[in-house]
Amino acid sequence: MKHASFLLATLSVFALSLSAAKAESDLLKDARDYFEPVPHAIPSLPDNPVTQEKIELGRMLFFDPRISSSGLLSCNTCHNLGMGGDDNLETSIGHGWQKGPRNAPTVLNAIFNEAQFWDGRAADLKAQAKGPVQAGVEMASTPERVEATLNSMPEYVERFTRAFADNDGPAISFDKMARAIEAYEATLITPASKFDLFLEGNEAALSEQEKEGLTLFMDTGCASCHGGVNVGGEGYYPFGVIEKPGSEILPVEDKGRFAVTQTADEEYVFRAAPLRNIELTAPYFHSGKVWELKQAVGIMASSQLGADLSEEQIDAIVAFLRTLTGERPSVDYPILPISTSGTPKPDLMQPVK
Amino acid sequence: MKHASFLLATLSVFALSLSAAKAESDLLKDARDYFEPVPHAIPSLPDNPVTQEKIELGRMLFFDPRISSSGLLSCNTCHNLGMGGDDNLETSIGHGWQKGPRNAPTVLNAIFNEAQFWDGRAADLKAQAKGPVQAGVEMASTPERVEATLNSMPEYVERFTRAFADNDGPAISFDKMARAIEAYEATLITPASKFDLFLEGNEAALSEQEKEGLTLFMDTGCASCHGGVNVGGEGYYPFGVIEKPGSEILPVEDKGRFAVTQTADEEYVFRAAPLRNIELTAPYFHSGKVWELKQAVGIMASSQLGADLSEEQIDAIVAFLRTLTGERPSVDYPILPISTSGTPKPDLMQPVK
Numbered sequence: 292m293k294h295a296s297f298l299l300a301t302l303s304v305f306a307l308s309l310s311a312a313k314a315e316s317d318l319l320k321d322a323r324d325y326f327e328p329v330p331h332a333i334p335s336l337p338d339n340p341v342t343q344e345k346i347e348l349g350r351m352l353f354f355d356p357r358i359s360s361s362g363l364l365s366c367n368t369c370h371n372l373g374m375g376g377d378d379n380l381e382t383s384i385g386h387g388w389q390k391g392p393r394n395a396p397t398v399l400n401a402i403f404n405e406a407q408f409w410d411g412r413a414a415d416l417k418a419q420a421k422g423p424v425q426a427g428v429e430m431a432s433t434p435e436r437v438e439a440t441l442n443s444m445p446e447y448v449e450r451f452t453r454a455f456a457d458n459d460g461p462a463i464s465f466d467k468m469a470r471a472i473e474a475y476e477a478t479l480i481t482p483a484s485k486f487d488l489f490l491e492g493n494e495a496a497l498s499e500q501e502k503e504g505l506t507l508f509m510d511t512g513c514a515s516c517h518g519g520v521n522v523g524g525e526g527y528y529p530f531g532v533i534e535k536p537g538s539e540i541l542p543v544e545d546k547g548r549f550a551v552t553q554t555a556d557e558e559y560v561f562r563a564a565p566l567r568n569i570e571l572t573a574p575y576f577h578s579g580k581v582w583e584l585k586q587a588v589g590i591m592a593s594s595q596l597g598a599d600l601s602e603e604q605i606d607a608i609v610a611f612l613r614t615l616t617g618e619r620p621s622v623d624y625p626i627l628p629i630s631t632s633g634t635p636k637p638d639l640m641q642p643v644k
Numbered sequence: 645m646k647h648a649s650f651l652l653a654t655l656s657v658f659a660l661s662l663s664a665a666k667a668e669s670d671l672l673k674d675a676r677d678y679f680e681p682v683p684h685a686i687p688s689l690p691d692n693p694v695t696q697e698k699i700e701l702g703r704m705l706f707f708d709p710r711i712s713s714s715g716l717l718s719c720n721t722c723h724n725l726g727m728g729g730d731d732n733l734e735t736s737i738g739h740g741w742q743k744g745p746r747n748a749p750t751v752l753n754a755i756f757n758e759a760q761f762w763d764g765r766a767a768d769l770k771a772q773a774k775g776p777v778q779a780g781v782e783m784a785s786t787p788e789r790v791e792a793t794l795n796s797m798p799e800y801v802e803r804f805t806r807a808f809a810d811n812d813g814p815a816i817s818f819d820k821m822a823r824a825i826e827a828y829e830a831t832l833i834t835p836a837s838k839f840d841l842f843l844e845g846n847e848a849a850l851s852e853q854e855k856e857g858l859t860l861f862m863d864t865g866c867a868s869c870h871g872g873v874n875v876g877g878e879g880y881y882p883f884g885v886i887e888k889p890g891s892e893i894l895p896v897e898d899k900g901r902f903a904v905t906q907t908a909d910e911e912y913v914f915r916a917a918p919l920r921n922i923e924l925t926a927p928y929f930h931s932g933k934v935w936e937l938k939q940a941v942g943i944m945a946s947s948q949l950g951a952d953l954s955e956e957q958i959d960a961i962v963a964f965l966r967t968l969t970g971e972r973p974s975v976d977y978p979i980l981p982i983s984t985s986g987t988p989k990p991d992l993m994q995p996v997k
Contacts, residue, residue, distance in 0.1 A: 354726055363721070363737050373707055373980040380990050384716050388741035388994065571982055583985060624975035627726040629924055632936060637733050641741065 349475025359430035362637035375571025381579030394579035404524035434465035446628035481617030504611025524565030702828025712783035715990035728924025734932030747932035757877035787818035799981035834970030857964025877918030
């Protein structure tokens with residue numbers, strides 16, 4: 292009798308937890324179809340082994356303003372790790388106080404994007420890292436100048452030699468600089484957001500409103516473009532599938548991926564923005580013209596999906612989007628090698644207009 | 645017999661070490677008359693208690709670019725803690741890419757200076773901290789804008805409240821911002837240089853050449869102006885006591901302390917530069933026109949002392965100056981509070997020429 296009642300009790304608890312698990316698991320199951328959590332471990336790169344030496348070297352390079360010709364701008368200037376891995380400006384300010392053409396994307400979790408830049412023109416982060424260094428409107432430097440700068444400091448020569456021990460050729464090269472920066476950037480991931488806890492099975496990590504937002508995010512169609520680990524960053528879509536936003540938000544002159552592919556049907560096509568840590572990276576869109584997450588969601592709903600969401604629905608989606616803020620990596624600010632008499636002098640020349 | 649010879653040996657070793665100690669100790673004794681080592685402990689500030697809360701808040705403020713009206717420039721932009729606590733530029737670049745009038749002094753050990761800025765116009769670091777924030781050529785902000793910015797972020801309100809718990813008035817003020825930054829800057833000290841080890845009694849810490857340089861530094865007269873903890877930073881002296889350097893190094897229009905005191909005999913008077921970590925902070929002088937330490941020493945010797953030093957003597961002084969490089973503080977790069985919709989938007993306007 293005692294045994295029988297124990298068995299009964301056990302069975303009913305089992306049945307209860309099964310049904311509780313089942314009640315929640317539809318949402319979780321759906322979410323797992325669309326999304327993946329940010330991993331806790333540093334991802335490996337197929338063609339660029341992420342070693343401790345390379346990470347440390349990359350961290351120094353990421354913070355070294357002497358990579359720019361002015362000696363003033365580092366990667367961190369526009370991809371500020373103390374902020375959201377970006378600069379919170381509409382579009383970035385570069386050499387000579389020039390205004391860049393697009394909003395700086397976050398470097399946090401960028402390693403999980405299918406390709407880099409708003410138009411995906413760089414296949415990976417090591418290709419990306421070479422862009423701003425050479426862009427006249429950003430760091431305004433050249434591979435030759437960067438190599439001369441790094442070669443002028445014995446500590447860099449030594450660190451490159453150690454980080455690329457299995458590599459032929461000169462100790463320092465522009466390409467190795469980019470590889471070291473990519474290795475460091477692979478460490479800039481933000482796991483353990485509330486949404487990650489949810490995806491990992493802790494369903495209580497999201498509030499009712501946040502769950503409602505997640506449901507809406509999937510049911511309305513947002514997740515069709517914003518999926519995967521980065522809740523975006525994976526495919527290319529026209530801005531304004533249903534209805535183009537005004538030119539104050541979608542400037543006519545920036546035709547997006549068209550500039551890369553020269554294919555007419557890629558006019559105003561952009562990579563779907565990765566939405567991880569989105570509450571940290573205002574203002575929004577490639578134009579950086581929208582400062583409020585709520586407004587951004589409203590614009591996306593109408594222009595991309597033709598959906599007319601209520602105030603409450605938008606609030607719920609915004610609440611869900613705020614659960615995408617993860618644990619930011621702690622950063623030791625690097626002590627950089629000392630310039631020598633061989634280090635190229637800063638070139639502050641205003642660009643020719 | 646055995647005992648006697650042991651005693652004799654002991655006595656002669658004792659006598660030898662006495663004479664060795666004596667041979668060295670004149671130099672050490674002289675040096676201790678002029679200089680003091682950088683302390684290992686964070687100095688206390690008479691009117692601004694250095695608490696952990698205040699240090700952490702100050703570190704955030706030091707690295708927060710939203711203190712500037714552009715949202716791009718932080719204290720660390722010109723006082724880069726990864727470099728020598730300065731920017732390694734002739735003169736700094738500020739808002740709108742304007743070129744500042746003077747070379748950025750290092751923030752490292754600045755707490756030990758008698759007064760701040762090249763002309764000593766700020767009595768202490770909390771007065772100094774208010775200057776660049778408001779200077780149109782630097783951060784181009786206002787106390788009101790800074791207060792509105794900080795008040796817009798709940799985490800700052802909370803941190804200010806904790807850091808200034810014993811304080812009346814509003815949680816956040818421009819003055820409290822400056823006090824927090826001063827408290828953080830009090831931690832930016834670099835003890836344990838080779839010269840500090842020497843001053844602390846480890847005479848083997850300096851090589852023969854470095855000792856020769858130290859001797860010359862005192863005997864030629866350099867130490868008369870460059871003394872104390874910071875090997876300078878303590879008094880005001882005309883640049884060109886004996887012979888004014890050319891206007892390429894001493895620009896005619898910058899009359900130094902004259903602008904502060906309006907006293908005719910303070911034309912071209914500047915605070916003696918603190919020489920701690922001098923090898924990290926090229927280029928040199930308030931004009932930032934000299935990139936080589938060797939050249940700087942030569943100019944100082946002839947213009948200030950009328951001394952015609954030999955190549956070897958200058959090399960020895962430079963070797964000594966390189967022993968002034970201490971252990972730089974390790975810096976956790978701060979994770980900054982998130983901007984809100986109330987945070988003033990970046991103002992990137994080019995200054996009116």
